[in-house]
Amino acid sequence: MADDGRHTGTGLDRLLRPGTPSVAAAALTATVALYMALVAFGNITDFDTNRQFVRHVLAMDTTFGDPDLMWRAIESPALQDAAYVAIIVWETLSALVLLLATWLWVTGLRRGACDRARRASTLGLVMVLLLFGLGFIAIGGEWFAMWQSSDWNGLDAAARNVALAAFALVVVHLPARRGGDR
Numbered sequence: 001m002a003d004d005g006r007h008t009g010t011g012l013d014r015l016l017r018p019g020t021p022s023v024a025a026a027a028l029t030a031t032v033a034l035y036m037a038l039v040a041f042g043n044i045t046d047f048d049t050n051r052q053f054v055r056h057v058l059a060m061d062t063t064f065g066d067p068d069l070m071w072r073a074i075e076s077p078a079l080q081d082a083a084y085v086a087i088i089v090w091e092t093l094s095a096l097v098l099l100l101a102t103w104l105w106v107t108g109l110r111r112g113a114c115d116r117a118r119r120a121s122t123l124g125l126v127m128v129l130l131l132f133g134l135g136f137i138a139i140g141g142e143w144f145a146m147w148q149s150s151d152w153n154g155l156d157a158a159a160r161n162v163a164l165a166a167f168a169l170v171v172v173h174l175p176a177r178r179g180g181d182r
Helices: 011-019 021-045 047-059 077-111 115-143 155-172
Strands: none
Touching (some): 047 077, 115 155
């Protein structure tokens, strides 16, 4: 045994290598990257389904109809569609950044250098947090009163996405131990 209590050069080291925080960060980054790529792909190939969701949320047509809030509604189909396209572009960019981060993790783990991967993961995961936290929970949920709609309420899904991205972000920033734990 080495002075720090690790087995050096054994099969056990090779077996336990996937148990490092950096490998966990890479796996979580890859998971969110795949998820965001599938979300963007679904919105591009089945454009109308979630376009209807965005239109109803922005129009506030399934909320309680409180006159004190209804001035916030966006009823222009052109503006609604522009918002939806912006969401898809943001999803696509997030997926691309996270896919790049995944590649940087894979190459960085081989070389023992994960700083670039950590920075790219952070950028992509913050993009996901902004989309679902700021975009869907704060703006959609509160400003456009999505929470009032029983038909067009995406708050639970948005909260799951925020939780996944936040958890991944925490794991990405776990300190790596010295001695081979990258």
